[in-house]
Amino acid sequence: MYQLQGCVNILFLASVGELLRTWKKMPRVEDMPSITLHSVMASPNAEYVRWKVHGDFVSQLNYYESMKAVISSSNHEPTALVIGSLLNRLEHGGFTVGATDIKEKLNEIRNVGKNVKMGNSSACLALPQRQAECNRTVFRVHKGVKAFSFCRRKNLLVTGGLDRIIRVWNPYLPGKPTGVLRGHRAPVMYVHVAFEENKVFSMSADNTVKVWDLETHGCCCTISSKASGIKGELTACLYLPGPRALCVATGTLAFLHLKVGSVPESHLVRSHQEPVVCCRYNPAFRHVVSCCEASVVKVWDFETGRQVSEFIGTHGNAGITCLTFDSSGRRLVTGGRDGCLKIWSYNNGHCLHTLQHDENQSEVCDCTYMEVNRNRCVIAVGWDRRINVYFDIPRDFHHFRKPQPHWQDDLNHGHKEDILCVAQCPPFLLATSSYDGEIIVWNVISGHMYCKLNTPSPMDGQDHREGPDRSVSQLAFLKTRLTKLDSASAALISNGPGGSVCFWKLFSGSGLVANFTPSREKAQVSGIVVTSGDTLAYLADQHGFIHVYDIQEYGLQGTELQAPNTVTSWRAHVSMVTSLELIEGGSIVLSSSLDCTVRLWSQDGAYIGTFGQNHPWDVFTPDSWGHPRVPFEILTDPRSMPTHRVLETDVPAGCLEGRQEQDHGTEEKDPCEAEKTPNPPSPEGLTVEAEAKADKSRWAAFCHGRLLSARRKPRWKMPELRWPSIYQALRCHELAFVSALGEKPDLSVPGSDLFPVGFCSQETEAALPERKKLSPWSGFLPEC
Secondary structure (H helix, E strand, C coil): CECCCCEEEEEEECCHHHHHHHHCCCCECCCCECCCHHHHHCCCCEEEEEEECCCCCEEEEEEECCCCEEEEEECCCCCCEEEEECCCEEEECCEEEECCCHHHHHHHHHHHHHHHHCCCHHHHHCCCECCCHHHEEEECCCCCCCEEEEECCCCEEEEECCCCEEEEEECCECCCCCEEEECCCCCEEEEEEECCCCEEEEEECCCCEEEEECCCCCEEEEECHHHHCCCCCCCEEEEECCCCEEEEECCCEEEEECCCCCCCCCCCCCCCCCCEEEEEEECCCCEEEEEECCCEEEEEECCCCCEEEEEECCCCCCCEEEEEECCCCCCEEEEECCCCEEEEECCCCEEEEEECCCCCCCCEEEEEEEEECCEEEEEEEECCCCCEEEECCCCCCCCEECCCCCCHHHHHHCCCCCEEEEEEECCCEEEEEECCCEEEEEECCCCCEEEEEECCCCCCCCCHHHCCCCCCCCEEECHHHHCCCCCCCCCEEEECHHHCEEEEECCCCCEEEEEECCCCCCCCEEEEEECCCCCEEEEEECCCEEEEEECCCCCCCCCCCCCCEEEEEEECCCCCEEEEEEECCCCEEEEEECCCCEEEEECCCCEEEECCCCCCCCCCCHHHCCCCCCCHHHHHCHHHCCCCCCCCCCCCHHHHHHHHHHHHHHHHCCHHHCCCCCCCCCHHHHHHHHHHHHHHHHHHHHHCCCCHHHHCCCCCCCCCCCHHHHCCCCCCCCCCCCCCCCCCCCCCCCCCCCCCCCHHHHCCCCCHHHHHHHCCCHHHCCCC
16 A cells, blocks of 8 residues: 555555455445455554655555565655565564564554554554665665566566656666666656566557567567557556557557567467476376476366466475375475475465475475385485485374484485485385485385495496586386396386486396497486386487387396397477376376477377367377377477488488498508508697587586586587598599500591581481491481
8 A cells, every 4th residue: 555645554464364254244335345444453463564665655566575575666756766675574463574673663563552442543644654774775766766667587677757768777786777768758657577578568658658678678669659549648557468468548448469579489389488397197187287497387187288277486486396296196296496395285276285304495306205104205305415204194284394314324324415316116115316326225114225326437438528427317116127136137227427328236236237328419318217017118318309118128137238129219309308207008108398398199109299289189089189290399400300321421422332432441451551641630620629529528517417407508509620521631542554645636537526517417328327437436426
């Protein structure tokens, strides 16, 4: 609430539901239940605070939950815009105030209460208090501020006023604006920052609308009152991000649809506006739940692909890193970068419990829901390098829960680096993997370590040009092979360095059984899932490919030197696959990616659809699938090109056979007799190539880091050195002896002239065969 005296009035309400039900019974004014401010102050569940903020009337007032602050503006130049912080708050009687002026507020409340009881509420309304200087930020703007807009994503503040200038501010630096936008010819009455469009929309008193670019600070377009048809005095204005329209209220209500910027093309379907970090299938409700880096959770109908619901801000400003369901499928568990796990009733988006340990807010990387001896628990791992176990007690109504004490083996012999992944195998096995490539298998019942595995380093037969990353972020148990505790077959799959996949045995001496690389480009494996019978393994990589291998007999008899048989492979996304799951007994594949999409595929790679597309599908009717079509971005991506030896070389196809013969002949020669290259590469060229390879290696190490946001940064395009393909060395040969050149032919002799003019017309057809026999060039003579 704001008044003409420049005061900001704040009501802190407790027991809101009960209070609103009481106010609903108040006397009606113009057929609307109404209550006076004096009556509100007399209520025990409401407290009233009044701040003297501006020297003139307040033109706009907003509360922003993201920064826990109230922002107000005025035409008073010294206090044109004020940010009043409520971040440090003290809970007292159902409301909060700033921590620096606690005593003043408590005295104010007591005085208000006394005045209300004495019937002198009007006196207390006339005595506003001034907020402490350390709890507010004041912006001094020439001629004041009529309108403002704050964007949390870009952390900027935009103001407009009577001087017709739009200013862009850093909200923490009130001294000087970071940008100035000039162009309006009348006072600016409305501004809005459109984060999705990277634009600023403004409207002046003469009903002129302008669209500005936030990066260049230039005006994209101007819509005059004559062009839009908006007339009259501007009363209110509101920007709608969905339809990209301005709702303008003058004498009439106008809906101005603005077609600015690059409108997303119809063939580019996105499930989220931000990269998708994980998704899961809920068999109880036949829903697919996905979440993105913007802390948004969406619920989809598995059978049609339509969106059922969504809720935002699940972890505040922190992103979501993992999710899972409880054993009943009725509750959703999410983990975030704020170090918390939250249990949700995902049908209505209500947070039931918050799970957090007492230490620093270390990021949660992965979580799983496990049931051990009828005891249900949530197991979480992350950057704290410990295994946190939270018991799920049905009748525990406390909102906040703490983890159980850490296992002794975990404290003494646990991981030394950040734990990236956790996988379970009922009834008692649990596997965790860390950033340094260490895998530990635990006995959940006793808390003891069962075995410890170390991934092979890039030096062990691997090409280490892709970087020194040894992190293991994916684990999958082969559960059918764990029934025999003395079996020597592979029972655990993990990803490894250089895009490799490792098969491990856990019994009869744990160790590595097999190691192979699915991707030709040695892309890091980002998803591993196996069918229920452990017959097929689905492997996804950071380039968006899904590879399917037949592992039914693989690794059963000990060490394997070859990769398993490939069943099929296809391109599912244009960016890294972040989640992979099999549905309906392995007949449907669910995948999500950093390209902001969640998709369904058949087990052999037939495209079903992308969640969020306009046309629904019927998952049980193949005719409704997108197959044989594929997503447009996959079709046009260069990595989707088929592999062929002609495409991988710079030599024409006709020269491939000759080059192979030449290389074969060179290999047969003795190295001492190898032919020397007449034009070898210069030392400067070799140095440049070595530096380029070193830069590429450092970039690969950076991309394989821990932070997901770092991987999405655009890479500087490094020029590829192609001099070995452009400048080919010439082969040396012995001089060939040829016969001496003949004498100059006598052109007067018939048949010696190669290009006779009119000769055929002078001879008869009978004499033409005789001339052809005499000439050595008879095969090239024209027919006359």
